[in-house]
Amino acid sequence: MLTLEVVEMELPLTALREGESGVITSIRAGFGWGKGGGYGLQKRLMDMGLTPGTKITVVKSAPFHGPIEINVRGYRLAIGRGMAEKILVEVQK
Amino acid sequence: MTEKKLKIALAGNANVGKSVIFNQLTGLHQHIGNWPGKTVEKAEGTLHFKGYTVDIIDLPGIYSLSTFSLEEIVSREYIVDEKPDLVINVVDASALERNLFFTLQLLELETPLIIALNQIDMAEKKGIKIDLKRLEEKLGVSVVPTIAIKGKGIYELLEKAVEVIEKGAAKPSVISYGEEIEERIRRLTEALGKIRLKYPARWTVIKLLEGDEQVKKEIYDLSPEILQTAENLAREIEEIHGHPCPTVVVSERYEVAGKIAREVQRILPRIKPQLGERLHEVTTHRVLGYPIMILIVLGIFNVIFVFGGYMSEFLNGLLYGYEPLFEQLFGLNPLKEIIWGGIIEGVIANITIALPYIIPFYLILYILEDSGYLARAAFLTDTLMHKMGLHGKAFIPLMLGYGCNVPACLGCRIMETERERLLTGFVVTLIPCAARTIVILGLVGSFLGFYWALTLYVIDLIIVFLLGELAFKVLPGEPTALIMEMPDYRLPHFKTVIKQTWFRLEEFLKISFPLIIVSGLIIKLAEIFNLLEPISRFLNPVTVTWLGLPEITGVTLIFGILRKELTLVILATLLGTTNFQEVLTPLQIFVFTLVVMLYVPCVATIAACSKEFGRKKAAMISLLEIILAISVGGLAYRILATLNLLEH
Ligand SMILES: Nc1nc2c(ncn2[C@@H]2O[C@H](COP(=O)(O)OP(=O)(O)OP(=O)(O)O)[C@@H](O)[C@H]2O)c(=O)[nH]1
Ligand SMILES: [Mg+2]
Numbered sequence: 001m002l003t004l005e006v007v008e009m010e011l012p013l014t015a016l017r018e019g020e021s022g023v024i025t026s027i028r029a030g031f032g033w034g035k036g037g038g039y040g041l042q043k044r045l046m047d048m049g050l051t052p053g054t055k056i057t058v059v060k061s062a063p064f065h066g067p068i069e070i071n072v073r074g075y076r077l078a079i080g081r082g083m084a085e086k087i088l089v090e091v092q093k
Numbered sequence: 094m095t096e097k098k099l100k101i102a103l104a105g106n107a108n109v110g111k112s113v114i115f116n117q118l119t120g121l122h123q124h125i126g127n128w129p130g131k132t133v134e135k136a137e138g139t140l141h142f143k144g145y146t147v148d149i150i151d152l153p154g155i156y157s158l159s160t161f162s163l164e165e166i167v168s169r170e171y172i173v174d175e176k177p178d179l180v181i182n183v184v185d186a187s188a189l190e191r192n193l194f195f196t197l198q199l200l201e202l203e204t205p206l207i208i209a210l211n212q213i214d215m216a217e218k219k220g221i222k223i224d225l226k227r228l229e230e231k232l233g234v235s236v237v238p239t240i241a242i243k244g245k246g247i248y249e250l251l252e253k254a255v256e257v258i259e260k261g262a263a264k265p266s267v268i269s270y271g272e273e274i275e276e277r278i279r280r281l282t283e284a285l286g287k288i289r290l291k292y293p294a295r296w297t298v299i300k301l302l303e304g305d306e307q308v309k310k311e312i313y314d315l316s317p318e319i320l321q322t323a324e325n326l327a328r329e330i331e332e333i334h335g336h337p338c339p340t341v342v343v344s345e346r347y348e349v350a351g352k353i354a355r356e357v358q359r360i361l362p363r364i365k366p367q368l369g370e371r372l373h374e375v376t377t378h379r380v381l382g383y384p385i386m387i388l389i390v391l392g393i394f395n396v397i398f399v400f401g402g403y404m405s406e407f408l409n410g411l412l413y414g415y416e417p418l419f420e421q422l423f424g425l426n427p428l429k430e431i432i433w434g435g436i437i438e439g440v441i442a443n444i445t446i447a448l449p450y451i452i453p454f455y456l457i458l459y460i461l462e463d464s465g466y467l468a469r470a471a472f473l474t475d476t477l478m479h480k481m482g483l484h485g486k487a488f489i490p491l492m493l494g495y496g497c498n499v500p501a502c503l504g505c506r507i508m509e510t511e512r513e514r515l516l517t518g519f520v521v522t523l524i525p526c527a528a529r530t531i532v533i534l535g536l537v538g539s540f541l542g543f544y545w546a547l548t549l550y551v552i553d554l555i556i557v558f559l560l561g562e563l564a565f566k567v568l569p570g571e572p573t574a575l576i577m578e579m580p581d582y583r584l585p586h587f588k589t590v591i592k593q594t595w596f597r598l599e600e601f602l603k604i605s606f607p608l609i610i611v612s613g614l615i616i617k618l619a620e621i622f623n624l625l626e627p628i629s630r631f632l633n634p635v636t637v638t639w640l641g642l643p644e645i646t647g648v649t650l651i652f653g654i655l656r657k658e659l660t661l662v663i664l665a666t667l668l669g670t671t672n673f674q675e676v677l678t679p680l681q682i683f684v685f686t687l688v689v690m691l692y693v694p695c696v697a698t699i700a701a702c703s704k705e706f707g708r709k710k711a712a713m714i715s716l717l718e719i720i721l722a723i724s725v726g727g728l729a730y731r732i733l734a735t736l737n738l739l740e741h
Contacts, residue, residue, distance in 0.1 A: 040161040040162075043159060043343075046343045046344075047156040048156050048191065048576065049347060051340065051343055060377060061379075062379060062472060062475065063379040065476055066473070066475050066476045069377065073188070073347075074187075076578065077579070078468075078471070078475075078485070080576070082574045084574075
């Protein structure tokens with residue numbers, strides 16, 4: 001018998017196309033300020049509202065490996081691509 | 094009778110309008126503009142109200158009371174250590190949820206608080222309506238609606254602030270977290286027992302669970318065991334929730350903020366996209382964004398060039414017309430020579446060369462800043478900035494540098510790490526500020542044409558980029574990632590634009606005129622006593638042999654360190670004309686301007702640099718730029734002469 005199943009996938013934010021939404025599952029950044037992320041930046045992201053369980057929508061992705069514009073909690077946020085790769089989201093397809 | 098003193102601090106997220114409110118209250122002029130992170134240091138002003146002397150403090154915008162960034166440290170330390178009588182939490186009504194997240198932290202800190210619900214006009218445009226009464230009930234603090242930019246609600250805000258201080262604030266609501274966290278808060282509070290830091294117990298405990306380094310350190314100094322307990326409890330929470338404890342705490346606080354926001358606001362979605370939205374789409378478009386950026390920049394320089402050139406000529410004719418009259422009055426004697434040549438000519442040169450360019454320049458730059466375009470430019474240039482080991486936000490101080498390098502140096506604080514601030518500061522000092530633009534447009538633009546002036550800007554950008562890359566090699570390290578709020582576009586507020594332009598102009602006039610008069614006098618006197626020659630002769634190998642300039646330019650270059658436009662003004666004073674064509678060849682005009690554009694930032698910038706980065710680094714930057722200017726100038730002289738592109 002065939003059952004239609006909702007497949008949930010965990011992807012980096014960069015895998016989303018413009019206009020697609022996902023729910024944050026975790027942010028995989030190390031510790032310390034440097035190294036393209038780090039706890040300081042992770043904390044900053046959370047303080048700006050990117051906590052696990054939050055729905056975010058990708059609005060735009062800049063060319064040349066540029067940053068990503070997202071919509072989160074009703075405002076517009078730009079995130080560098082390196083950081084965006086560390087944000088994991090769950091998408092319902 | 095001495096008036097009673099009150100201290101009121103303005104705190105809140107970045108770009109919500111704190112500085113506008115501060116300016117309205119105090120009549121001072123803090124930098125305002127439409128991008129996050131303008132105020133980097135606290136500012137104070139006073140006002141008198143109902144028998145009180147009220148100190149108002151403008152704080153840097155922050156998203157959280159943590160201690161990861163400089164702005165957070167400045168704001169938190171002020172609120173915690175100085176204990177103001179009241180904090181006015183300025184809240185952006187159009188992004189309520191994120192703003193409330195910060196409000197909740199102020200409530201946890203138990204600071205006496207009222208809320209200025211600002212930008213309700215912007216919120217309305219987005220279709221957001223907020224129920225003030227409900228919001229007051231939910232938070233247990235007074236809420237005053239304001240439209241700061243139009244001055245609406247400011248008086249009521251002040252009235253309410255004083256009233257609350259007099260009566261004592263009502264008991265604000267306590268936010269409760271989920272049961273798992275609350276239980277651990279209880280246990281940790283018990284463990285804390287009688288130990289008290291300068292914060293309320295609950296706040297201390299929450300911050301411990303949140304992993305706040307500062308609080309952890311303070312507790313560790315008093316009792317390492319409590320820290321151990323905190324870490325154990327945090328691990329328990331982590332096990333239950335599957336996320337690190339700080340993440341859980343922040344998530345739950347956001348959940349509370351979100352719940353309150355949903356309960357008090359109604360959002361009617363707009364059917365037609367607003368003009369601002371469309372503009373945003375076009376100006377950040379993956380293809381169109383870049384040509385638009387180039388067009389904007391070219392357009393700006395063209396307007397300034399055309400308008401400035403026209404005004405300059407007009408004023409020149411007007412003011413030099415007075416020389417014969419002056420001669421008749423004073424006759425031709427040494428006194429006339431000193432007064433006319435030393436003072437008046439300098440003043441005229443300043444009026445005819447500097448003002449025509451500087452006024453439209455400030456005006457346009459400010460309109461650009463207040464519209465919100467800078468944040469878009471930062472978004473577009475992020476990748477480029479990575480090549481210099483920076484990220485897109487660095488583009489903002491860079492753009493500000495075109496106005497003046499001094500605030501731009503301070504603006505480097507929006508960068509996250511020491512290394513990035515220094516790198517940004519270094520490239521910022523290479524950006525031709527308004528004063529250098531006066532020289533570029535007034536000299537090269539007027540006598541060689543717009544395209545030669547543009548060439549200088551392009552050469553400058555190439556140098557900035559190459560040196561930026563080189564500096565990145567010297568100071569390697571992974572660039573931090575860009576995280577930046579992009580505020581909505583705004584129609585720049587006419588009165589504010591005029592006011593800000595005027596303040597900047599006033600500053601310019603206040604410093605430049607006295608300086609020009611004094612330097613003019615010194616030069617005239619030095620000329621009379623034959624002191625200029627030895628100096629010029631000493632610099633001869635550089636100026637004449639290497640750069641191919643007239644010997645006298647050595648003196649002007651020295652004075653130019655005070656202020657860059659002085660090079661031109663003094664040159665005019667020394668040569669006795671602003672028609673530089675008569676005394677300099679086109680090639681000399683070009684090389685002279687190139688050197689002026691690149692050699693050491695002015696004293697004010699050097700001072701700002703040494704304040705931000707330390708004396709040694711400021712000295713190094715200055716020295717490096719002198720060497721750079723002389724090398725590039727000499728090379729340009731030889732290349733252009735060989736190619737015969739400019740008459741020499
Ligand atoms: N439409 C509208 N714009 C406002 C209002 N209040 C402030 N602004 C604009 O909001 C922008 C930010 O204002 P600022 O006062 O510089 O913000 P700030 O909170 O001091 O920002 P930072 O110093 O960067 O933290 C400026 O462009 C202001 O003109 C308002 O009530 N309505
Ligand atoms: Mg401010």
